[in-house]
Amino acid sequence: MTATALAADWNVARIRDDFPILHQRLAGDRPLVYLDTAATAQKPQVVIDKLVEALTQYNSNVHRGIHQLGDRMTTELEAAREIVQRFLNAAEPDEIVFTSGTTMSINLVAHGWARKFLKPSDEILVNEMEHHANLVPWQMVAKATGAVLKYIPLTTDGRLDLTALDDVLTSRTKLLAVTGMSNVLGTVNPIGELARRAHAVGAKILVDAAQSVPHQATDVRALDVDFLAFSGHKLYGPTGVGVLYAKRRLLEQMDPFLGGGHMIREVFHDHATWADPPAKFEAGTAPFVEAVALGAAVEYVTALGLDRIHAYEQSLLDYATRQLAAIPGLTIHGPAVEHKGAIVSLTVDGVHPHDLADLLDREGVAIRAGHHCTMPLHELLHLTATARASFAFYNTMGEVDALADALRKARRKFRLPG
Amino acid sequence: MVRRAIPALPCSICPDAKPAVSDRLSDIYDEHVLDHFESPYHKGRLDQPTCEHSDRNPICGDQITVQLQLDDAGQVKQAWFDGKGCAISQAAASMLCEHVEGKTVAELETMAAKDMLGLLQVPLTPSRQKCGLLAWKVLKTMVYSQTHPQNDAAGATP
Numbered sequence: 414m415t416a417t418a419l420a421a422d423w424n425v426a427r428i429r430d431d432f433p434i435l436h437q438r439l440a441g442d443r444p445l446v447y448l449d450t451a452a453t454a455q456k457p458q459v460v461i462d463k464l465v466e467a468l469t470q471y472n473s474n475v476h477r478g479i480h481q482l483g484d485r486m487t488t489e490l491e492a493a494r495e496i497v498q499r500f501l502n503a504a505e506p507d508e509i510v511f512t513s514g515t516t517m518s519i520n521l522v523a524h525g526w527a528r529k530f531l532k533p534s535d536e537i538l539v540n541e542m543e544h545h546a547n548l549v550p551w552q553m554v555a556k557a558t559g560a561v562l563k564y565i566p567l568t569t570d571g572r573l574d575l576t577a578l579d580d581v582l583t584s585r586t587k588l589l590a591v592t593g594m595s596n597v598l599g600t601v602n603p604i605g606e607l608a609r610r611a612h613a614v615g616a617k618i619l620v621d622a623a624q625s626v627p628h629q630a631t632d633v634r635a636l637d638v639d640f641l642a643f644s645g646h647k648l649y650g651p652t653g654v655g656v657l658y659a660k661r662r663l664l665e666q667m668d669p670f671l672g673g674g675h676m677i678r679e680v681f682h683d684h685a686t687w688a689d690p691p692a693k694f695e696a697g698t699a700p701f702v703e704a705v706a707l708g709a710a711v712e713y714v715t716a717l718g719l720d721r722i723h724a725y726e727q728s729l730l731d732y733a734t735r736q737l738a739a740i741p742g743l744t745i746h747g748p749a750v751e752h753k754g755a756i757v758s759l760t761v762d763g764v765h766p767h768d769l770a771d772l773l774d775r776e777g778v779a780i781r782a783g784h785h786c787t788m789p790l791h792e793l794l795h796l797t798a799t800a801r802a803s804f805a806f807y808n809t810m811g812e813v814d815a816l817a818d819a820l821r822k823a824r825r826k827f828r829l830p831g
Numbered sequence: 832m833v834r835r836a837i838p839a840l841p842c843s844i845c846p847d848a849k850p851a852v853s854d855r856l857s858d859i860y861d862e863h864v865l866d867h868f869e870s871p872y873h874k875g876r877l878d879q880p881t882c883e884h885s886d887r888n889p890i891c892g893d894q895i896t897v898q899l900q901l902d903d904a905g906q907v908k909q910a911w912f913d914g915k916g917c918a919i920s921q922a923a924a925s926m927l928c929e930h931v932e933g934k935t936v937a938e939l940e941t942m943a944a945k946d947m948l949g950l951l952q953v954p955l956t957p958s959r960q961k962c963g964l965l966a967w968k969v970l971k972t973m974v975y976s977q978t979h980p981q982n983d984a985a986g987a988t989p
Contacts, residue, residue, distance in 0.1 A: 767891050767917035767962065771859070783891045797892035797915050826860055827918070828869070 419724035428717070429807050431457040443777035446812045451596055451624060451756055451803030452781050454649045456710075463709035464651060467702045475701045476675060476692075490701045493708030494691075500711045501641065501658055502632040508664065510691040511704045514655035515623040516546040518642030519590075521657055521694060522619055523550040525667035526640075527588060533559030535587040538616070540565040540573055541793050542595040545786040547621040551590055560587070567793065570748040571598040578610060586616040593625025597785050597799065598747030599730075599756035601625065608637045617663070623647050627805070628726055628754045630719040633658055645703060650710035654703035657694070664690035671696040722806045726755040729804045729813060733757055736817040741830060743820065746794055755804035758785075761820065764827045766800035772823040773800075778816055859919065859953040867922035872929045873911040874921075880911070884973035888961055893920040897928070897969045901977075905936040917962050919955065924966035926950045931970070939974045942967070 429435050432455050439445055447455060467489065473482035475490050491506070498506045512518045531537070537551045537560055555562045563581045566574040573591075582589065589611040594601050604620055611618040619640035622631060626643040633641055640663070645654040659667070669676050669687055673696035678686040687693045714722065731750050734757065737743055742762035747753055761769060770782035781801045784791045791797060802816055821831035877883075880898035887894040893916030900909040910928040914921065930950055931939060947967035948955065955963050 765917035767893070768860070768919070771917075771959065791892070797894065828865065 416724040416727065419721045420728035423721065423725040423806070425725075425807065425809050429809075431459070431713075432807055433458060433461070435807060439777045441775075441777075446776075446778040446808075446815045448802040448804065448808065448812065448816060449779045449781050450627075450805040450808075451647070451801065453646045453652070454627060454805060455807065456651070457649055457713050459713050460650055460706050460710045463706040464702060467705050472702065474698060486701060486705075489705045489708075490699070493704050493711075496708040496711050497656055500631075500715060502634050503658055504634065505661065507689070507691055508658055508661050510657040510659070510664070510694045511699050512642075512655045512657050512694075513653055513700065514644040514646070515621060515642045516655075518655050518657035519546055519619070519621065520550050521670045522640050522642075522659070522667075523554050524670040525694065526617075526663065527551075527554045527560075528557055529666075529668050531558040531560040531587055534585065535560040536563050536581075536583070536585045537561070538563050538565060538581055538586050538589045538591075538611075540591065541567055541789045542571065542573075542598055542600060542787065543590070543592055543789075544596050544621060544623070545788070546623075547590050547592060547619075548789070551588075561585075565591075568748075570752075571595070571746065572600050572748050572752055573602055573607075575603075575606075582610060582614055582616070584614050586611070586614055588617050588619060590619045591621070593620050593622040593631070594628065594754045594756075595747070595787075595790075596624050596756070597758045597787050597790055597801065599753035599758070600748055601629070601752060601754050604638060605636045608639075612637065624754065624756070627714065627722075628719075629723045639663060645707040645710065648707070648710055649714060650707035651700075651703040654700040654707050656707075661690065664694070667694075669693050669696065673697045675699075717806065725806050726804055729808055729810065730755040730757070732810055733802070733804065733813045733816070736813055737820070740817065740820055740824070742824065746796075746799060756801060757803075758799040758801045760796060760799055761824060763829050764823055766798040768827070769800045769820070769823050772826055773816070773819045776815065776819040776822065778812075778819045780816075859955060859959065861953050864918060864922045864951065864953060867925040868918040871912075871921060871925035873909070874913060874925065875911055876913055877909060877911050882973050882977055884969050884976070885914075886965065886969045886972065888916070888920070888965055890961070891917070893917060893962055893965055895920065895924050895966045895969050897924070897966060897973060899931075899973070901936065907931050907934050907936075907939070912966060914966075916965070919951075919959055919962040920965050923947065923951055923963045927966045927970060936974055936977055939970065940978060942971070 434455050437445055471482045471485035473486045475487045494506045494509045497509045539551055565581055566577045568574045591602055608618045617639040620638050622641050622643040627648045639660055641658040643656055646652040676688055676693050676696040678688050734750055744760050746758045766782035770780055773780055783798050825831040877898045877900055881901040883898040885896040895914035898911045899907055902908050910931045912924040912928050944964055947964055951963050
């Protein structure tokens with residue numbers, strides 16, 4: 414089927430039935446129009462049910478107890494690891510490390526790999542569209558190792574300027590850290606091409622896939638990425654759990670980040686030896702209940718189909734872009750629809766993003782306002798804040814209309830023509 | 832995959848549940864707030880302020896600078912502000928500058944958060960109070976450093 418046919422085929426009313434939170438009425442008996450999925454996604458009933466099932470039927474610490482509950486929970490956890498492995502098309506389940514989220518996953522690579530292998534005058538390549546989670550850890554690594562942080566320039570419409578890539582991606586580059594999809598501009602980066610060019614100069618590539626994984630199919634082997642991080646809660650799963658994918662050889666070379674229980678092979682009075690990956694990186698009690706429910710979330714989106722999700726969300730984005738462009742004084746920041754995912758960050762002349770978010774909330778329209786953990790990007794845009802509407806497969810075209818109506822109403826509130 | 836029809840909330844489990852967000856008592860974008868936002872009092876910069884201080888709200892990026900010109904008796908002759916941010920933060924700064932002129936530093940020391948919220952007159956949620964109180968926080972920090980000057984010699988006094 415073509416993308417248009419896939420999108421037309423989408424039964425959004427039926428899918429919304431899977432998400433209990435979407436059916437509540439807010440103040441003034443207004444329906445909830447949830448356009449903040451990029452901050453955190455709502456949870457389908459199957460994920461809620463899985464949490465309840467784990468907590469009511471087999472809650473027990475994993476990899477420990479020689480009892481039936483412990484065995485069941487361990488089996489469920491390792492099944493979730495295999496679900497994530499298949500979702501990413503990783504070569505083996507042991508390449509999937511459960512963490513607390515994207516930030517933890519990136520910091521794990523920063524401590525376990527970068528601080529071990531980077532030397533003074535080695536270079537780490539980043540860019541200004543990165544979330545602070547994929548910027549600050551590398552600033553800290555640079556400070557600790559003497560490595561140098563370099564930036565890929567952005568085009569004026571907010572894409573990586575690949576014509577300038579050869580100037581900054583050189584034999585000195587040891588790591589290219591890049592987002593799969595910008596959490597502000599929505600820009601989708603060409604990860605396969607970036608991986609190829611990074612490897613050509615002997616560099617590794619780390620992908621912050623927190624925003625991209627929920628919206629498009631991700632194949633770590635086809636893309637040939639070295640490290641990939643994402644969070645459970647943006648993928649319709651629980652908070653407190655995330656994933657680091659890394660090639661097995663890299664996980665073997667890396668030092669552990671946190672020391673403690675479960676990550677050891679043997680402990681002596683003065684030293685310890687490490688367990689094999691992924692246990693080496695899962696010190697302490699893992700968020701096993703959340704990881705099991707993340708498995709249910711991954712199965713849910715897989716059953717819906719990432720290609721169908723992508724096609725429908727792009728049709729929402731296309732409609733939203735056209736509806737919002739007609740509002741006076743409104744600017745959408747970021748590239749054209751064909752280069753981005755379902756995120757619209759905007760400003761309206763004369764109304765601060767915070768005031769927009771407040772006024773939209775009165776209409777039941779939930780968006781986010783602020784710098785979205787991307788202060789260098791906002792500095793580049795000469796803005797202190799933007800208002801961001803982010804879309805998911807459970808949003809409707811009618812909700813896009815509600816957003817546009819609420820934005821016009823906000824302008825009128827500020828005595829501007831709507 | 833099991834798809835279940837979910838009843839609209841409030842649900843059978845919690846029939847008396849209130850909506851997650853309650854109606855606000857009155858409009859925070861009241862006319863007098865929008866008036867201050869559109870035509871602020873003393874927005875700009877003094878050439879020679881007696882003291883000035885800046886701060887920002889790291890969450891939303893609101894930024895405010897407050898400048899005071901004091902006379903020898905410690906009375907505020909002029910108060911000015913500059914900054915960028917939402918209507919609440921900017922209107923609050925304008926109201927504050929209008930309010931403090933003629934007051935003494937000693938009087939400003941006693942100005943509490945509730946006094947600032949009283950100037951705004953509109954009910955703010957906890958998250959928007961950060962906007963409404965930013966200029967007041969800047970002023971209080973500045974007044975504190977005026978009345979508690981760094982005394983570098985203190986430790987070295989024989």
